[in-house]
Amino acid sequence: MLNDDQLLRYSRQLLLPEFDIAGQEALAAARVLMIGAGGLGCPAGLYLAGAGIGELVIVDADTVESSNLHRQIAYREADVGQPKATALAATLQRLNNEVRIVPHQLRADEQWLATRVRDFTLVLDCCDNFATRQAINAACHAAGVPVVSGAAIRLQAQLVTFDFRRDDSPCYHCLYGDGDGPDTLCSESGILGPVVGTVGTMQALLAIRLLTGHAVDGTLHLFDAATLQWRQMALRKDPACPLCGATD
Numbered sequence: 001m002l003n004d005d006q007l008l009r010y011s012r013q014l015l016l017p018e019f020d021i022a023g024q025e026a027l028a029a030a031r032v033l034m035i036g037a038g039g040l041g042c043p044a045g046l047y048l049a050g051a052g053i054g055e056l057v058i059v060d061a062d063t064v065e066s067s068n069l070h071r072q073i074a075y076r077e078a079d080v081g082q083p084k085a086t087a088l089a090a091t092l093q094r095l096n097n098e099v100r101i102v103p104h105q106l107r108a109d110e111q112w113l114a115t116r117v118r119d120f121t122l123v124l125d126c127c128d129n130f131a132t133r134q135a136i137n138a139a140c141h142a143a144g145v146p147v148v149s150g151a152a153i154r155l156q157a158q159l160v161t162f163d164f165r166r167d168d169s170p171c172y173h174c175l176y177g178d179g180d181g182p183d184t185l186c187s188e189s190g191i192l193g194p195v196v197g198t199v200g201t202m203q204a205l206l207a208i209r210l211l212t213g214h215a216v217d218g219t220l221h222l223f224d225a226a227t228l229q230w231r232q233m234a235l236r237k238d239p240a241c242p243l244c245g246a247t248d
């Protein structure tokens, strides 16, 4: 039940017929795990906290560096040297005191994810490396928890949702297999702030859509920041996938 303050606060999204009171209550009941508090996690976290998500758990092992400030928009110069998880949590708590925000300064490894992911309604993959993406994928698939995954490097970005509540959902391994070589890192290859910001914002959008009962399919969305073009690729489950193909 929304009180008068909440009806006013969330009025602009409540006006949308496809959102309405039921959407707000669904968001308030949602528990979201966000892995990564960098260029993707900052905008995603800001929009989800602003929208009135029930609980947001933020996991990131790193501290804020000055080279992060051009794209990791929740941080200020005074945050340099502070853990990202707690700095982002503090900012989001100032934005919306009603959200339960829990920061963890740690690297989400396979074991941590395997024990924790089942507690959540949705996982946001905002990390920056292939090994963690694979671990998130495996844990979410095993627990039947949907994951919205974003990535960006140079002028290219991508976005995909795997809804593991559905048996026919493809997975990250169907798409990329075991990978092909070392990670491409922003620290080596470069990134423009608005490129990663675009994808983090879209992750928040997909999260809100999914959490409010709208179907989000496993389409791979590819963004080219040089031309502003989005391309879509329909993904299908790989029957030979060692992760999701054998058991279903």
Ligand SMILES: [Zn+2]
Pocket (backbone or CB within 6 Å): 170, 171, 172, 173, 174, 175, 237, 238, 241, 242, 243, 244, 245
């Ligand atoms: Zn798969």
